[in-house]
Amino acid sequence: MLELSIIKHLNKLKQKKFRKEEKEFVVEGIKGVMDALNSEMEVILVIVDGKLRDEKEFEKIILKAEKKNVQVAFCGRNDIDKIKNTETFPGCLAVIDQLEILADQLDDGPIICLDAIKDPGNLGTIIRTADWFGFKNILLSEDTVDVYNPKTVRSTMGSIFHLKIAKTSNLLKTLEKLKKESEYKIYSLDLKGESHKKMKYEEKVVYIFGSESQGIREGLEKIVDKSYNIAGQGQAESLNVAISAAIVMANLSS
Template sequence: YSEDIIVVLDGLQDPGNLGTILRTIDSANLKQVIVSKDTADAYNPKVVRSTMGAIFRVNIIESKNLVESLQDLKENGYETVVTSLDTKNSVYDIEYTKKVIVIGNEANGVSKEVQELADYKVKIPMLGKTESLNASVATGIMIYEYVRGVVKGAEI
């Protein structure tokens, strides 16, 4: 593993979300994504269309056991960041170096087993009455917090 951040999708079901996330990963010059076995099929026509070609530039790794995959990443120096509504910590409060960003299922969020492995639980601050964002939007915000640091030349 050589990237500063790795995106992991835990049971994402909507093909449109998956395609948009792959496109966003590619736009940040990230080269891989890890998906759980219950994530939508990456080669579904709707996914392929919504990637706008990014599917050919992002290595999609299907994990047979997401908990084991995350433990392997931890052993390689990565820290796990999960999105959660049950925290006061913001996505803007962490440094995006050697991080695994886990995005959960649209309806149920990150699975309990994966949450238990989290080094950080974060949420995206919202000023309105909406409680949560679409999975692909949330992923984009987190990836682009990493990109912001790269563009600014900041230590991320």
């Protein structure tokens, strides 16, 4: 049985407001919890379904947590409905400190920048895809959905722990600074421009992807060095942004 205070705390973390206040978030599932424990992020608490504690995968998690001096608590069947984020509780979860990274703390190399992405699943999928293709840096605009939203965390499939993810409170200013002080160029995927196949991989480039219907926001255009688009030939009006970003990243990574 979990202490009531833990249950209350976990439930608060389902709300963005409290995640922001507490600077914490939750990841569920064996892979996510293990990736968190193997990352540089600070894991505060691991919760394991008491009935599964002797199963191999969960044993590994418990051992790993103990090695890192992370508190482990066991939950009973009655707790699960109160704490789970998904329909079927995958047997474990971790509470983790949010890493607050600014744009100038990103690693060297290209930056995948997301402008006004509203769907948590899309954001998570883009992070997962960026990880697949070996990109290290993500930059989120001020109005992009919370990266610590449980749906986003889930759809990153652990990749949230592999990349550096910075959030800016003013995308335009941040991009101007990256151009001026760090000599980055800015390439955007837009509704017009050259074929995305001509877009090159370069170390000092910020690749911007905007929300699917509008491309990037007005005002950003003036600092964009080159625009590209993905040519279509059917009747669909647009591509989903996670799809566009993936097509571009796949093309860049070869």
